[in-house]
Amino acid sequence: MTQYSANLGFLWQSLSLPDGIRAAKEAGFVAVECHWPYDEDIDEVTQALMETGLPMLGLNTSRGNVAAGENGLSALVGREHDAKATIDKAIDYAVHWSVPNIHVMAGFANGEQAEATFLENLRYACDQASLHLITILIEPLNHHDAPGYFLQTSAQAADIIAKVDRPNIKLMFDFYHLQIMEGDVCRHFESLLPIIGHVQIASVPDRAEPDSGELNYRYILDRLKKMGYTQPIGAEYKPSSDTIECDWMKALI
Template sequence: MRLSANLGFLWSDRSLPDAIRAAKAARFDAVECHWPYNTEIKDISDALAETGLPMLGLNTSRGDTSKGENGLSALVGREADARVAIDEALAYASALNVPNIHVMAGFASGQAAHEFFVENLTYACKNAAQHGITILIEPLNKYDAPNYFLSTTEQAKKVIWDVGLPNLKLMFDCYHVQLMEGDIGHRLEALLPLIGHIQFASVPDRGTPDHGELNYAHVFQVIRELGYIAPLGAEYKPNGDTDASLGWMKTLLT
């Protein structure tokens, strides 16, 4: 079982380059991040080269966070802003050899938002294909992100079907899926052909995966048996120091 440290939450008190170095020291196999745009590409690239870690994914910008925005690509009338965010993510991902971009939908609802999301994802996929990049969409749970456009895997399947391009995949976050739908094992099996990345955290507190209502020893075994071999994204919120939170790596993976 290989692991990717999500640096949006892990070592979030450090600069992104130093967080990459910390992930290497903790023996993660890869890293991923949320929004790297306040860090120079060269500084990130240097840290990745120094550690030998690949960066697996990053997100498009949330938009104007002072107004509570959480993505732009399903917001009708914000096409220019959505595509600027997509282009920005593509620039970082292509420069850093990042294979996945999570395109964030934002707070929206209705058929017009669906159609707008499909249009922007089509734009993202066609441009990403030129760099060998996969576009990801991720359902977010209604408790952490009420009114977020994408909330279930069934809705994500419909979006992927309507876009109809091979480099659009599902980000399967066990934490979000458990809160909204449950039945993690069967959903992983059914959705495996559509999955581009898997993330995990405890439920319901989004902490370390060694407690809560999901038995991750079992979930990880299911993932192994399905033949999924890409690194799994540890996207949990440490209760204090990240290094002190890593005991689960021994207890769950041995």
């Protein structure tokens, strides 16, 4: 049976993170993950994780100045100091909650200097994270939701991972983003399996519950199991109604 991790960046947004963790437990999720937990009370989140027994699988580095339109800092030339500070902060939170994965966000940038900056910051992230047995993830984002984002394709991500040349950097394979950018997602997944660290799903094109849209996740998840991928699947989708129903999990067993 496929197991799922609730992405609390989208699910139960009306609740505090601790109460979102409790809601995820009640809904049948076996783990949680989040986006940017930095305004939450660390001890209250710790209590909710202990109370429910749910592990937190991942969190993101800060986006930076959201009001100025930033969406990550690690590929931004001239922002290296700020990028490393967001990495350090993410590691502190991850250590506190025993989080195994940190998604280092690249931001809006392009060109060779941006790549060099991203590589430098990722090597720093990997070296610091390795002290705590934490894996660094990078994730391509599609050009409709995040136009101008530095990292947009799985091939680019694979190239970055090879250039960083650290054992604790992996690809976040988000079927929603990569279906939009590339299609042929099962073949891409199989070829990239050795460098995949986490998987996320949502319907395409509306990013809602994964039992609708153009991707057949019943087929896809069966393929993943046959390939030997058995880790919890991140449910990073935007609920189609204010009342969050998780009946889709039963449909995608």
